[in-house]
Amino acid sequence: MSRAVAITCEGVSKSFALIDRGNAWRIALGFDASVPRFSALQNVTFDVPKGQFVGVLGRNGAGKSTLLRIVGGAYAPDMGRVSVVGAMSALYELGVVGSRELTGRQYADRLLAVHGFSARERAEMIAEIHDFSELEDRFDDPVQTYSAGMGARLYFSTATAGQYDVYLLDEILSVGDQHFQSKCWRRLRDRISCGATGILVTHDWAAILRLCETAHILDRGKAIFSGPADRAVRRYLYGDEKGEELLDGVAKFLGPPSYASTMRQGEDFTMRAEAEILQPSEVFATFTIERLQPGFGWETSVMSRDPVLVGSAPGRYLVDISVPSLPLEPGHYQCRLGLMLVDETRRRVGLDGFSWLNGTGLALEVVGQRQEGLMLPVRWTLH
Numbered sequence: 001m002s003r004a005v006a007i008t009c010e011g012v013s014k015s016f017a018l019i020d021r022g023n024a025w026r027i028a029l030g031f032d033a034s035v036p037r038f039s040a041l042q043n044v045t046f047d048v049p050k051g052q053f054v055g056v057l058g059r060n061g062a063g064k065s066t067l068l069r070i071v072g073g074a075y076a077p078d079m080g081r082v083s084v085v086g087a088m089s090a091l092y093e094l095g096v097v098g099s100r101e102l103t104g105r106q107y108a109d110r111l112l113a114v115h116g117f118s119a120r121e122r123a124e125m126i127a128e129i130h131d132f133s134e135l136e137d138r139f140d141d142p143v144q145t146y147s148a149g150m151g152a153r154l155y156f157s158t159a160t161a162g163q164y165d166v167y168l169l170d171e172i173l174s175v176g177d178q179h180f181q182s183k184c185w186r187r188l189r190d191r192i193s194c195g196a197t198g199i200l201v202t203h204d205w206a207a208i209l210r211l212c213e214t215a216h217i218l219d220r221g222k223a224i225f226s227g228p229a230d231r232a233v234r235r236y237l238y239g240d241e242k243g244e245e246l247l248d249g250v251a252k253f254l255g256p257p258s259y260a261s262t263m264r265q266g267e268d269f270t271m272r273a274e275a276e277i278l279q280p281s282e283v284f285a286t287f288t289i290e291r292l293q294p295g296f297g298w299e300t301s302v303m304s305r306d307p308v309l310v311g312s313a314p315g316r317y318l319v320d321i322s323v324p325s326l327p328l329e330p331g332h333y334q335c336r337l338g339l340m341l342v343d344e345t346r347r348r349v350g351l352d353g354f355s356w357l358n359g360t361g362l363a364l365e366v367v368g369q370r371q372e373g374l375m376l377p378v379r380w381t382l383h
């Protein structure tokens with residue numbers, strides 16, 4: 001069954017005039033046609049299904065923000081078509097743009113009015129924005145007296161105060177301090193869980209993994225990759241989908257490990273791998289079980305505390321891992337198993353491994369009753 005599409009971007013291209021001192025006067029006089037142009041986006045096509053967030057990755061100047069602005073209607077494309085279904089909130093930049101002489105309160109009121117909220121709705125929302133932004137007394141000071149972080153907090157709080165169908169987010173994750181960032185994440189998750197659709201433009205690939213199922217990579221205005229977010233991140237980080245750079249020739253696994261890829265919750269989990277040390281050196285192994293919680297990110301569910309010494313002399317070694325009474329709730333997980341060196345500065349140097357990041361993740365499905373045997377002994381006392 002095909003899913004409803006909320007955002008369509010079809011064959012979108014955009015160029016900008018290359019302005020320099022020599023030709024600025026031509027633009028000023030409206031002779032744009034004689035000014036050389038530079039192509040910022042070329043024939044970009046993608047859809048965003050309703051209820052999904054997609055990520056857009058790319059190096060500086062790749063065209064990410066231009067694309068987002070075209071989707072949001074701030075720029076008109078030279079060619080192509082964009083359609084967005086539903087009410088939209090666009091967070092193009094973190095900071096307050098225009099109207100800096102207004103107070104925070106007046107600014108929020110104006111932005112909400114632009115989005116069509118009635119005076120009554122605005123009054124309620126402004127109280128909530130005041131609270132969420134934590135601007136306290138400064139909310140009634142002119143925006144031009146705000147620090148960059150305060151401006152970003154005002155803008156984020158206002159642009160996400162209403163429940164919109166579509167969110168366009170440009171590098172929103174650098175908003176304010178850690179405390180405020182985690183509030184922003186909570187709010188976004190809240191909106192997403194209510195069925196919002198969106199596009200997240202960022203250099204922060206971990207944020208893409210937290211929020212998006214699919215992602216696109218732009219390179220000099222062209223979409224060079226579209227696919228699952230983890231593959232896009234590998235490609236963005238490493239230039240191909242192979243993944244992490246590993247140091248060759250020290251130690252390696254002799255084939256994939258053996259383990260049961262489907263198991264019942266509470267059963268003993270075991271995994272066996274064979275490794276070979278090729279050069280005399282202390283080789284360690286690490287093991288984690290993780291899962292991607294859409295909207296929350298990768299969470300580590302089981303982790304061996306420290307890297308474990310496999311051996312130091314060349315030869316073959318059996319690596320056995322066990323997790324008694326696997327304490328995982330039903331769901332789909334990924335196991336990561338790696339070999340590494342730990343250098344004198346305690347930096348870990350990867351030698352070989354199985355990881356979703358390398359495209360060699362070890363899938364694990366846990367079946368059983370949700371919550372069965374996993375209840376923490378929490379006691380409630382209500383006064």
Ligand SMILES: Nc1ncnc2c1ncn2[C@@H]1O[C@H](COP(=O)(O)OP(=O)(O)OP(=O)(O)O)[C@@H](O)[C@H]1O
Nearest residue numbers: 016017040058059060061062063064065066067203
């Ligand atoms: N209004 C504009 N006028 C002229 N050139 C522009 C304009 N907006 C963007 N550009 C140019 O278009 C190209 C793409 O810019 P864009 O801001 O979309 O890139 P980006 O991928 O978002 O980059 P960054 O990661 O650095 O924010 C850049 O070379 C930029 O200089």
